[in-house]
Amino acid sequence: MSPPKGLNAFEDLKALGFDDLDARLLADHFEDADRRGRPGHGVSRIPWLRSLPDLDLGAQPKRLSFDPGHERWDGDGALGYLTLSRIVEAQLAEPPEAVRLVVASNCFPTGFLGYWVRRLAEGGLVAALTATSPPRLASPEGGPPLAGTNPLAIAVPSSDGRPLVADVSMGKVTYGDVLRGAAAEEDLVPFGEEQAYKAFALAVGLHMLVSALAGEGYGAVLLVAQPEHDPVPGLRALAGDVRLPGDR
Numbered sequence: 001m002s003p004p005k006g007l008n009a010f011e012d013l014k015a016l017g018f019d020d021l022d023a024r025l026l027a028d029h030f031e032d033a034d035r036r037g038r039p040g041h042g043v044s045r046i047p048w049l050r051s052l053p054d055l056d057l058g059a060q061p062k063r064l065s066f067d068p069g070h071e072r073w074d075g076d077g078a079l080g081y082l083t084l085s086r087i088v089e090a091q092l093a094e095p096p097e098a099v100r101l102v103v104a105s106n107c108f109p110t111g112f113l114g115y116w117v118r119r120l121a122e123g124g125l126v127a128a129l130t131a132t133s134p135p136r137l138a139s140p141e142g143g144p145p146l147a148g149t150n151p152l153a154i155a156v157p158s159s160d161g162r163p164l165v166a167d168v169s170m171g172k173v174t175y176g177d178v179l180r181g182a183a184a185e186e187d188l189v190p191f192g193e194e195q196a197y198k199a200f201a202l203a204v205g206l207h208m209l210v211s212a213l214a215g216e217g218y219g220a221v222l223l224v225a226q227p228e229h230d231p232v233p234g235l236r237a238l239a240g241d242v243r244l245p246g247d248r
Contacts, residue, residue: 009043016050017057025085033112036248040176041112048179055079061086061104068097075106080131083107084116084220091224092123099225107131108218114167114246116222117155121163126227128154131220132210136188137171137203140196147203148218149174149188150210155246158232165246170203 009027018026027043034042049055059077063086071090075083083104091102110116110131120127133148149171156164172191173183190199210219236244 009046012043012046013049016046016055019057022057022082026079026081029081029085029111029115032115036112036114036246038112038114038176040174040180040182042176044180045109045111045176049079061107063090069100071100071102073102073104073107075104075108077106080104080107080110080218080220084110084129087222088116088119091120091125091222095123095125096224096226099223102222102224103213104220104222105214106217107214107220108133110218110220112167113151113153114155114165117153117167118163118165118246120224121155121157121165124157124227126156126225128152128223129220130206130210132207132214132218133175134218135207136175137190137200139200140190147200147207150203150206152202152206156232157227157230158236159230160233160236162232162236163246164232164235164244167246170199170206 009030010023013023013026014020030041030043030045033039056077061078061083062074062076064072064074073083073087084107087102087104091100113129113131117127117129130150130152132150135145135147136149137147138145149169151167151169153165153167158164170190172189173187175188177183178185178188190196190203192199210221213219213221
């Protein structure tokens with residue numbers, strides 16, 4: 001899927017006041033989302049960025065602590081996209097010997113999570129990433145919204161150069177779909193129809209997991225590891241002509 005006509009993401013972001021580096025990082029993310037059929041996280045998000053009352057163009061994420069198996073980051077006013085970009089760059093520059101847990105506080109918005117784990121998998125690392133967002137999903141039994149659409153993205157590298165990337169939001173639609181007019185707010189419910197309680201349970205579980213590790217505000221949790229095996233080529237051979245997650 002191509003970006004909407006008439007939009008030049010890099011130039012539009014520059015016009016917002018981002019420097020060349022950050023404008024390019026953001027444009028790459030938005031354009032990749034559009035190419036992979038996730039327009040709710042694509043260049044349609046740029047007008048939404050303009051509407052953010054606390055957009056701080058000079059804010060920079062901070063790595064608060066580092067050891068071989070654990071890192072803590074704070075967005076410190078920077079867009080979550082840029083916080084995750086710095087985190088991914090840091091993991092590729094200093095990959096874990098075995099496995100590392102990375103916790104990011106004050107990290108929002110995080111965007112198309114598949115983009116971030118794909119970058120890690122292309123660098124040879126297994127990755128699982130989740131993040132919280134404003135509560136928009138209520139229980140299928142009713143009541144107030146208790147969890148965000150909290151996606152979970154998993155990427156596994158492959159010796160054939162085509163990583164498997166599974167990225168699923170727990171909502172029937174995303175808030176980005178609402179922003180671009182492709183869905184109504186009442187469509188923001190857990191996916192699954194009569195099985196929606198399963199998506200709701202996952203959304204609540206992910207929300208509490210991230211909140212327990214990242215604290216108040218919205219955050220992200222990343223698990224990154226060195227692969228011990230190479231299972232993706234075998235899965236592709238078994239799948240035949242069936243399109244696997246992330247193959248777009």
